Amino acid sequence: EAGVTQSPTHLIKTRGQQATLRCSPISGHTSVYWYQQALGLGLQFLLWYDEGEERNRGNFPPRFSGRQFPNYSSELNVNALELEDSALYLCASNADPFNEKLFFGSGTQLSVL
């Protein structure tokens, strides 16, 4: 069974550009979570999608947005990139948001120059 897949693995952008990160959850998982890990910091909650709807978002500006598609895959979009957006972005999925562990992808390393 395929795990959570993320693409691209690495992404290099310049300030002001837009970045799109993609995530495919494990088959049967309806919830997708996005986390950011900036250098020296812990995992910061970004967004949670379940059954196609945004269930919650973390303390990030509106230029961080996303969506979940009917097949439960998800996109994270970051507009007007800033240098401090450089980070590892992890996607995770599960089938039961309240009781089940998260399965993580290997992440997208975003570098903003």
Place this chain on the structure above:
Amino acid sequence: ILNVEQSPQSLHVQEGDSTNFTCSFPSSNFYALHWYRWETAKSPEALFVMTLNGDEKKKGRISATLNTKEGYSYLYIKGSQPEDSATYLCAAYYGGATNKLIFGTGTLLAVQP
């Protein structure tokens, strides 16, 4: 702002030593406690999910306990091996208006052969 705290921040032990880490979290609206192991260049991998006060879980040489009333969880590793070297993350899930899984900053364990 809900804060999940882990201690110590890092730990260096010799092969064969037993060790333990602490995760502290606010008790209000708490729903579940997760433990993950994150090895370098890999994705975080779930160890345990616990919900009930007094819960104890075990996986091989690793075990965890949960005290929801006082808001802490312990992770124990018996007879540490070099392959146990990783960052150990705990995360607390809060329901209600919070409705998110909040990660601590982790404990970095290095086991010397």
